[in-house]
Amino acid sequence: MSVIRKLQKKDWDVFVDIxxxxxxxxxxxxxxxxxxxxxxxxxxxKYPYINCYGLFRSKKLLGGMRxxxxxMNVYSHKIMTGGLGLVAVDLxxxxxxxxxEMVEFFIDHYRTRGYSLTALYPFRPDFYKxxxxxxxxxxxxxxxQPGNLPRGDSKEHVRxxxxxxxxxxxxxxxxxxxxxxxxxxxCDYMLDRIFVxxxxxxxxxxQKKHLCGFVVFxxxxxxxxxxxxxxxxxxxxxxxxxxxxxxxxxxLHTQLDQVHRIRYGGQLxxxxxxxxxxxxxxxxxxxxxxxxxxxxGVGIMYKVINVKKLFTEIGGxxxxxENCTVxxxxxxxxxxxxxxxxxxxxxxxxxxxxxxxxxxxxxxLDIAEFSSLILGAVPFKSLHNYGLINISPxxxxxxxxxxxxxxDKPVCTAQF
Ligand SMILES: CC(C)(COP(=O)(O)OP(=O)(O)OC[C@H]1O[C@@H](n2cnc3c(N)ncnc32)[C@H](O)[C@@H]1OP(=O)(O)O)[C@@H](O)C(=O)NCCC(=O)NCCS
Numbered sequence: 001m002s003v004i005r006k007l008q009k010k011d012w013d014v015f016v017d018i019x020x021x022x023x024x025x026x027x028x029x030x031x032x033x034x035x036x037x038x039x040x041x042x043x044x045x046k047y048p049y050i051n052c053y054g055l056f057r058s059k060k061l062l063g064g065m066r067x068x069x070x071x072m073n074v075y076s077h078k079i080m081t082g083g084l085g086l087v088a089v090d091l092x093x094x095x096x097x098x099x100x101e102m103v104e105f106f107i108d109h110y111r112t113r114g115y116s117l118t119a120l121y122p123f124r125p126d127f128y129k130x131x132x133x134x135x136x137x138x139x140x141x142x143x144x145q146p147g148n149l150p151r152g153d154s155k156e157h158v159r160x161x162x163x164x165x166x167x168x169x170x171x172x173x174x175x176x177x178x179x180x181x182x183x184x185x186x187c188d189y190m191l192d193r194i195f196v197x198x199x200x201x202x203x204x205x206x207q208k209k210h211l212c213g214f215v216v217f218x219x220x221x222x223x224x225x226x227x228x229x230x231x232x233x234x235x236x237x238x239x240x241x242x243x244x245x246x247x248x249x250x251x252l253h254t255q256l257d258q259v260h261r262i263r264y265g266g267q268l269x270x271x272x273x274x275x276x277x278x279x280x281x282x283x284x285x286x287x288x289x290x291x292x293x294x295x296x297g298v299g300i301m302y303k304v305i306n307v308k309k310l311f312t313e314i315g316g317x318x319x320x321x322e323n324c325t326v327x328x329x330x331x332x333x334x335x336x337x338x339x340x341x342x343x344x345x346x347x348x349x350x351x352x353x354x355x356x357x358x359x360x361x362x363x364x365l366d367i368a369e370f371s372s373l374i375l376g377a378v379p380f381k382s383l384h385n386y387g388l389i390n391i392s393p394x395x396x397x398x399x400x401x402x403x404x405x406x407x408d409k410p411v412c413t414a415q416f
Contacts (some may be wrong), residue, residue, distance in 0.1 A: 002098075004105045004209055007052045007064065012038050014061045015054060015088075017048040017383060022088035041066075047189045052086070053136035055102050061088035063098040064285075067106060068416050071185045073177055074375065075317035079310070080108030081184070084120040086337060107305050107335055116310035117371075118303045121416065125298045131334040133301035134372035137182070140271065142264045142294040146232070146256040148275040155250040163195040168211040169204070176238045181376065182410025185371040186324065190415060200235065203251055205244040213244030215252070222260065223250040234264045236413055249274065267411050300412050302371045305335075307342050310374065311351045318349035320402040325354065338367070346403060361396035365389045376406030 007015055014036050022027040028037050044050050049069040084106050089098045110118055122128040125135065126319035160170060166376050170191055177183040182405045194202050194216055204214040216236040232255060239245040252262060261281050264271065272293040284292035296344030307330060325345045332339040339352035345354050365373070369388050372378045381401050384388045391397055 002101050003056045004053055004102065005056070007054050011061055012042070013052055015052065016041070018061070018064060018090050019086065019088045021091050040297060044189055047054060047186075049186050050189060053102070053105070054104075054277070055098050057093075061090075061092040061097075063087075063102060064189060064416070065102050065106065067109065069186075070119070072119070072412075073181055073185070074117070074310075074410075075181055075314050076178075076318060077314050079117055079313055080110075080113075080115045082106065082115050082118040082305075083184075083414075083416045084118065087123075096274070098285045102129075102343075103128075104335070107303070111305045114309070116306040116313060118168070118305055119412070120301055121224050121299060122301050125301065129368050131303075132332050132367040132371075133303045133369035134370070135228050135298050136300040136302055136372070136377045137267045137411065138269075139265060139267060139297045139299040140269050140294045141254065141297070142268075142271050142363075143280050144275055144277075145258050145281060146253050146262055148251045148277050149253040149262075150246060150276070151253040152246045152250040155247045155254070157205050157207055157244075158203055158251045160164030160205065160246050161204040161211075165193070165202075165204065165211065165374060166195060166415050169214060170193070172204075172211045172214065172240065180411050181241075181406075181408045182412050184414040187396075194236075203238070203248065205247050207244075212241050213248055215248050218265075219259075220407045226288050229260045230258065230263045231263055232259045234262065234266075237264070237268075238322070238413070239358060256413075266413065267409070269409075271280060286316065287309070302375055302377070303367065304371045304374060304411075305338065307338075307340065307370070308353050308400070311342070311344060311353050315351060317351075318344060320349045322346050322349055322399055322403050324358040324396070324399055324403075326396075326403075327359040327362040328370070329362065330367050331364070332367040335360070339382060349403065361391060361393060361399070362393070363391045363400060365387055373404050375410050376404075377409055379406070380404035 012140055020034060028034055035251045052064055052066050054064040065084060066086040070083045072079050087099060149207045173191060177185045179249040180218055200216060202214055204211050215234060215316060217232050217234050220231045221227060275366060278293045279291045280293055282292055286326060289360050303383040306330050323346060325343060327343045329341045330339060343354050343359050345352050369383055373380060375384060384397060391400055
């Protein structure tokens with residue numbers, strides 16, 4: 001029998017030990033490292049929306065996780081979203097369903113609190129896909145020389161930001177969240193750290209004292225020990241207007257004599273349009289003839305945990321100007337009690353759950369694909385072409401394509 005509960009003071013040392021072993025990449029080895037990690041974890045717990053939980057068997061802590069009570073912009077609606085991070089299991093107790101029980105708890109915890117959506121960053125996408133999490137917008141990694149960025153006429157509105165600018169930075173971030181589908185609002189736990197770490201720099205664009213964009217970055221020394229060669233790592237890039245973007249790009253361009261390469265990891269998939277030479281510094285050539293611009297990877301994953309509620313919550317969003325009724329059959333092997341059929345009537349694309357009546361067509365898919373589809377991370381057409389959605393009768397394929405086609409994929413800069 002397992003008990004899952006919030007961690008208490010007496011549990012932290014054991015949890016830190018479990019984490020240190022589960023994530024050797026964190027480099028938490030000595031007692032000092034462990035104290036430092038504990039301090040950081042406890043600091044994060046000061047935010048009321050962050051809480052660590054542990055799974056106990058015979059009163060022994062075997063694994064833990066961190067839950068985030070997030071609020072996400074989903075098509076301009078504020079949707080309560082449960083975030084899962086720092087999942088770790090005692091090395092001795094792996095493959096004993098500790099993680100499975102924790103994820104079941106996580107889903108149940110948020111569902112009973114009225115949440116309809118959950119999100120996580122996977123250590124292995126297939127592990128969480130099996131549990132019904134669908135891929136979000138992919139991550140793009142660009143590596144390019146600063147001189148490839150546009151150099152405009154001016155960077156007169158750009159300056160270093162300091163701790164005094166934090167309120168303005170948060171306000172700018174909040175406005176960006178309001179206009180960007182997928183963004184998580186409550187990211188203070190991340191933003192508050194920007195001016196704490198002296199290795200992290202932040203440069204902003206201000207128009208008449210109003211902050212309309214910023215870039216957070218740090219330098220990374222060349223691993224070959226050439227101390228004059230440095231990469232610039234972009235941690236966060238936010239802008240509200242094209243002029244802010246261009247001046248920030250000019251600022252980055254002018255680092256070309258000091259910076260060997262700029263590395264960007266995020267969800268901007270069209271960044272190579274901005275570059276003078278779109279090729280990555282890796283200079284890879286793809287068959288039959290494609291110059292590598294960037295590399296791509298699966299990052300954040302989402303699982304809808306209450307389909308009907310989510311449709312109701314985003315009722316003000318038009319899915320595409322279609323009038324039809326569809327029955328959606330959703331499989332969920334991880335949470336079988338949530339496998340269900342929902343009938344949705346779309347009036348000019350606005351969705352409403354109906355409880356009886358006829359439907360024009362029926363589609364069936366797994367909860368993982370449904371979660372990616374409803375959030376606009378993947379178009380219906382791709383899932384259908386790959387045989388991941390069945391639709392009947394097939395004459396409604398183009399209607400479904402129009403319904404589930406989004407111009408903006410969800411963007412998430414929160415790390416958790
Ligand atoms: C990754 C990690 C958390 C896995 O923990 P674990 O407790 O060993 O995993 P579990 O035993 O619960 O394995 C998951 C089980 O859920 C089962 N499962 C998954 N989806 C299922 C589904 N739809 N229906 C039924 N069972 C399902 C899996 O089959 C698996 O059981 P099996 O081993 O019998 O096949 C652990 O190895 C760890 O701490 N790793 C290092 C840290 C890390 O990477 N954390 C993850 C960060 S996101």
